[in-house]
Amino acid sequence: MNTPTRSSVSEHARRNRALWTSYAADYAERAPRQWASEEITWGIWDIPETTLHVLGDVAGQDVVELGCGTAYFSSWLARRGARPVGVDVTPAQLATARAMQRRFGLTFPLVEASAEEVPLAGERFDLALSEYGASIWCDPYRWVPEAARLLRPGGRLVFLCNSAIMMLTGDELGRVGEQLRRPYFGMYRFEWPDDHSVEFHLGYGNWIRVLRTNGFTAEALVELQAPVGAIPPLDHIPPGWAERWPSEEIWVARKTL
């Protein structure tokens, strides 16, 4: 099921697709190592799922990954007996995902679409997942309702995004520091002057509100701490910062209504 885009694509999704087209070669280079990994790890600090326990047993589950990129996360779940479907808005990222499927002999459906409007039937997944995909690049008031529609009753939504504290200490280029530089109230849409991308980050009350409005109950918020001495893989996070404050967090929510 390698479907062309059938859904509409918002203005910010088009801008983000352009950015991700420009990053695709870089991500294609790291994809083989990520696909080859035996371990499930989360985020930029590669924290193992075996220490976080946010996913549980995924064997036999229908999983949709919203903003799958090169789909390494879906490949990890497929090897553990899940039936993933990867959704991404950027053809160049999906091209790498397809190349990895051929290289590793592991096939699952990939759908080219915005996670804000997914051309798949509702109530057909047990788990909706996003690691730095829809969770930061899509408008939460659009993608969370889509996740709710796609999930069966009792299904889970698990997503990783940046912490509010990290976003609030970032300067105009997102370089993180030790002072609050942005207002907390009203945090929502972030644009950067050095590219045309758009990110979305909410405060905690608003995350809980958008989850509840869409029939979810938040079960856990896991704040990720960088390992001691870890070298930040991204220039905008100073060494040691994420040992003291969370740069990333994982939300676990269940569709209860």
Ligand SMILES: C[S@@+](CC[C@H](N)C(=O)[O-])C[C@H]1O[C@@H](n2cnc3c(N)ncnc32)[C@H](O)[C@@H]1O
């Ligand atoms: C950082 S990657 C996430 C995948 C992987 N976990 C990773 O960290 O490399 C971000 C992905 O989100 C995708 N993306 C951005 N906007 C999207 C949208 N509106 N719908 C679906 N995918 C989107 C991009 O194309 C890109 O492949």
